[in-house]
Amino acid sequence: xxxxxxxxxxxxxxxxxxxxxxxxxxxxxxxxxxxxxxxxxxxxxxxxxxxxxxxxxxxxxxxxxxxxxxxxxxxxxxxxxxxxxxxxxxxxxxxxxxxxxxxxxxxxxxxxxxxxxxxxxxxxxxxxxxxxxxxxxxxxxxxxxxxxxxxxxxxxxxxxxxxxxxxxxxxxxxxxxxxxxxxxxxxxxxxxxxxxxxxxxxxxxxxxxxxxxxxxxxxxxxxxxxxxxxxxxxxxxxxxxxxxxxxxxxxxxxxxxxxxxxxxxxxxxxxxxxxxxxxxxxxxxxxxxxxxxxxxxxxxxxxxxxxxxxxxxxxxxxxxxxxxxxxxxxxxxxxxxxxxxxxxxxxxxxxxxxxxxxxxxxxxxxxxxxxxxxxxxxxxxxxxxxxxxxxxxxxxxxxxxxxxxxxxxxxxxxxxxxxxxxxxxxxxxxxxxxxxxxxxx
Amino acid sequence: xxxxxxxxxxxxxxxxxxxxxxxxxxxxxxxxxxxxxxxxxxxxxxxxxxxxxxxxxxxxxxxxxxxxxxxxxxxxxxxxxxxxxxxxxxxxxxxxxxxxxxxxxxxxxxxxxxxxxxxxxxxxxxxxxxxxxxxxxxxxxxxxxxxxxxxxxxxxxxxxxxxxxxxxxxxxxxxxxxxxxxxxxxxxxxxxxxxxxxxxxxxxxxxxxxxxxxxxxxxxxxxxxxxxxxxxxxxxxxxxxxxxxxxxxxxxxxxxxxxxxxxxxxxxxxxxxxxxxxxxxxxxxxxxxxxxxxxxxxxxxxxxxxxxxxxxxxxxxxxxxxxxx
Numbered sequence: 001x002x003x004x005x006x007x008x009x010x011x012x013x014x015x016x017x018x019x020x021x022x023x024x025x026x027x028x029x030x031x032x033x034x035x036x037x038x039x040x041x042x043x044x045x046x047x048x049x050x051x052x053x054x055x056x057x058x059x060x061x062x063x064x065x066x067x068x069x070x071x072x073x074x075x076x077x078x079x080x081x082x083x084x085x086x087x088x089x090x091x092x093x094x095x096x097x098x099x100x101x102x103x104x105x106x107x108x109x110x111x112x113x114x115x116x117x118x119x120x121x122x123x124x125x126x127x128x129x130x131x132x133x134x135x136x137x138x139x140x141x142x143x144x145x146x147x148x149x150x151x152x153x154x155x156x157x158x159x160x161x162x163x164x165x166x167x168x169x170x171x172x173x174x175x176x177x178x179x180x181x182x183x184x185x186x187x188x189x190x191x192x193x194x195x196x197x198x199x200x201x202x203x204x205x206x207x208x209x210x211x212x213x214x215x216x217x218x219x220x221x222x223x224x225x226x227x228x229x230x231x232x233x234x235x236x237x238x239x240x241x242x243x244x245x246x247x248x249x250x251x252x253x254x255x256x257x258x259x260x261x262x263x264x265x266x267x268x269x270x271x272x273x274x275x276x277x278x279x280x281x282x283x284x285x286x287x288x289x290x291x292x293x294x295x296x297x298x299x300x301x302x303x304x305x306x307x308x309x310x311x312x313x314x315x316x317x318x319x320x321x322x323x324x325x326x327x328x329x330x331x332x333x334x335x336x337x338x339x340x341x342x343x344x345x346x347x348x349x350x351x352x353x354x355x356x357x358x359x360x361x362x363x364x365x366x367x368x369x370x371x372x373x374x375x376x377x378x379x380x381x382x383x384x385x386x387x388x389x390x391x392x393x394x395x396x397x398x399x400x401x402x403x404x405x406x407x408x409x410x411x412x413x414x415x416x417x418x419x420x421x422x423x424x425x426x427x428x429x430x431x432x433x434x435x436x437x438x439x440x441x
Numbered sequence: 442x443x444x445x446x447x448x449x450x451x452x453x454x455x456x457x458x459x460x461x462x463x464x465x466x467x468x469x470x471x472x473x474x475x476x477x478x479x480x481x482x483x484x485x486x487x488x489x490x491x492x493x494x495x496x497x498x499x500x501x502x503x504x505x506x507x508x509x510x511x512x513x514x515x516x517x518x519x520x521x522x523x524x525x526x527x528x529x530x531x532x533x534x535x536x537x538x539x540x541x542x543x544x545x546x547x548x549x550x551x552x553x554x555x556x557x558x559x560x561x562x563x564x565x566x567x568x569x570x571x572x573x574x575x576x577x578x579x580x581x582x583x584x585x586x587x588x589x590x591x592x593x594x595x596x597x598x599x600x601x602x603x604x605x606x607x608x609x610x611x612x613x614x615x616x617x618x619x620x621x622x623x624x625x626x627x628x629x630x631x632x633x634x635x636x637x638x639x640x641x642x643x644x645x646x647x648x649x650x651x652x653x654x655x656x657x658x659x660x661x662x663x664x665x666x667x668x669x670x671x672x673x674x675x676x677x678x679x680x681x682x683x684x685x686x687x688x689x690x691x692x693x694x695x696x697x698x699x700x701x702x703x704x705x706x707x708x709x710x711x712x713x714x715x716x717x718x719x720x721x722x723x724x725x726x727x728x729x730x731x732x733x734x735x736x737x738x739x740x741x742x743x744x745x746x747x748x749x750x751x752x753x754x755x756x757x758x759x760x761x762x763x764x765x766x
Contacts, residue, residue: 008761011453013451091445170451242761242762246761252761252762253762254762254763255760255761255762255763256762257762326443327443327444328443328444328445328446328450329443330450332448334449334450334451335448335449335450335451336448336449337448337450338448339443339444339445339446339447339448339450340443341443341445342443343443355450357444357450359444362444362446362450363444364446365452365456368457368511368514368555369457369511369553369554369555369556369557370556371457371460371516371555371556371704371705372556372704372705372707372709373460373704374704374709374710377709377710377758378711381761382760382761382762383758383759383760383761384760385709385710385757385758387709405760405763408760408761408762408763411448413448413449416448416449416452417449417451417452417453418453418455419452419453420453420455420456420457420459420460421456421457421556422452422456424447426447426448426449427447430447
């Protein structure tokens with residue numbers, strides 16, 4: 001079968017998918033969890049608990065403040081011992097609810113059975129309401145509140161739901177494992193979203209380096225009308241929303257527009273699975289799959305199912321017995337992940353992986369002169385010219401900067417990755433974006 | 442203490458040095474043929490040129506810029522090899538060093554070093570020598586295939602030199618014209634690195650395989666030249682305009698594959714590269730057919746080098762989600 005891909009730029013990345021054969025393992029319960037009340041794009045949620053409160057797994061901790069916000073639930077049972085501003089993985093102070101774990105008692109409304117519930121009984125409105133109440137956000141990393149993407153705004157039309165199972169990031173296998181182990185639940189989740197959106201066309205996009213997920217998904221989708229599998233070329237950044245839509249539908253999201261403007265909605269497989277659990281099992285989003293991995297700093301890399309708020313160190317200890325080997329801890333993958341200031345930062349709804357690098361791998365090579373090889377521009381999936389952006393920033397040439405479409409940069413990092421002179425081109429692109437935003441104000 | 446940095450946290454293994462090493466590897470077939478065809482005279486030029494270029498760059502960095510020498514990136518070796526490839530075998534050591542000085546000190550380092558030069562350093566060096574020392578630059582030892590130790594050099598004109606001053610249109614009357622096979626494998630007179638089309642093609646294939654260059658510049662360059670040359674030949678019917686001879690002898694292949702594709706002095710977008718290559722092809726044709734020189738490749742590429750900033754600001758790739766302006 002023909003492999004789908006996007007036409008512009010992109011690279012074939014050495015993907016380091018060393019954990020793709022590792023079944024999802026329960027991470028267990030830490031002694032204390034730190035649950036940030038803002039794990040999404042938008043307004044911080046309003047805290048509903050106070051110090052001393054007893055909570056259960058699934059208890060609402062914070063309420064969405066407005067449409068662009070999300071509910072946050074407790075991931076453990078125990079006592080709220082502190083509500084404080086604590087440094088998160090991004091090195092920002094973030095308000096967190098700190099809970100001392102006692103036992104593992106679930107809210108009684110949560111269906112804890114393993115039985116797959118196929119029949120979708122809720123109406124479209126009820127589905128969206130359930131997604132909202134379950135605190136679901138885009139788990140691929142964007143953190144955009146999902147209920148917004150499950151409702152079609154006035155005047156817009158949607159005809160395609162793309163379930164993003166590409167996971168093109170280096171090292172991460174969380175989505176891969178979820179597709180292999182929970183294929184049917186994801187397909188039902190896609191059916192639920194189809195119903196919410198009032199469409200009949202969900203496409204599960206998987207890239208060719210996940211043969212097992214492709215096989216299982218193809219087998220299961222045969223039983224479900226309106227859900228199909230498409231195999232994409234294993235190219236980075238195939239999983240980026242605009243590149244994926246282009247590959248699957250041939251449509252190009254215009255500059256400054258959203259997928260919905262080309263009648264598409266893209267949801268990560270993890271998000272779709274969370275939707276299944278929310279709608280069919282009444283289970284709020286309080287845990288997720290996290291790949292904890294590394295070539296040289298993780299002896300026993302794993303895919304974990306971990307509670308939100310678990311300190312990274314709790315997971316790291318289970319894959320690494322020599323903490324002195326760890327030079328860098330990255331929340332996310334090797335290309336787009338955020339390098340964390342300390343190992344105790346908690347995992348959130350958006351943490352798809354924790355990547356450990358040893359000291360040598362963590363050392364960035366020195367920058368040398370640009371040789372004008374144009375690899376950055378040739379491989380930019382958005383057709384931008386990172387070398388020109390870097391020059392404009394260095395020269396403080398704002399007039400030139402405005403011509404360079406920086407706001408279209410998807411921050412995939414391909415330019416920095418590919419640069420033989422090791423110029424941090426993505427940093428220049430981010431600086432350029434900040435500069436443009438500053439001028440707009 | 443954890444290290445902190447911005448994303449991405451991974452890098453391609455390809456570095457500037459690695460790219461230069463690949464170019465050097467790609468130049469090896471042409472070097473080997475040059476040495477086999479011209480013997481010790483060629484070896485002397487190559488060693489002098491490479492050593493001279495590296496030394497000048499080292500001296501400039503170390504003693505004038507007081508910075509860490511950039512010779513480790515191997516680009517000076519590439520320049521040294523390419524300069525030697527563009528000189529006749531047996532070219533005097535002193536003059537070769539002058540060429541190195543012009544290439545590295547004036548054309549490269551004075552502009553800011555690697556990546557900053559406007560003109561291809563090796564070509565600047567060659568053209569400087571060509572204009573300043575025309576006699577030595579056009580003293581072509583005859584090929585002496587596989588007779589490596591022969592130091593008794595006979596000299597003769599290059600194929601294109603013969604064609605330029607051709608008075609007859611009868612093949613039989615020009616016995617000194619080499620066969621196509623000899624032109625293809627490189628058993629002809631000319632600059633050290635330009636004689637073998639086969640060796641240059643091998644280098645081209647290697648660079649394509651290693652994704653060092655794309656095919657656009659060499660193919661568009663040669664195709665443009667061959668098209669114009671063929672039209673001219675068909676219209677005039679003169680042997681001296683025979684396109685295959687023009688392709689297989691002279692500096693066209695070397696220039697198209699190794700000189701016009703220099704990253705620093707060629708455009709940075711695909712369409713820009715095509716426009717630049719077509720420009721090179723047209724200029725090479727104009728100089729070879731209407732100019733006083735039998736060769737036109739060096740001048741054509743240098744002239745197009747000057748147009749690169751203009752081409753870069755004209756041929757801007759389409760941004761995803763926008764219409765082409």
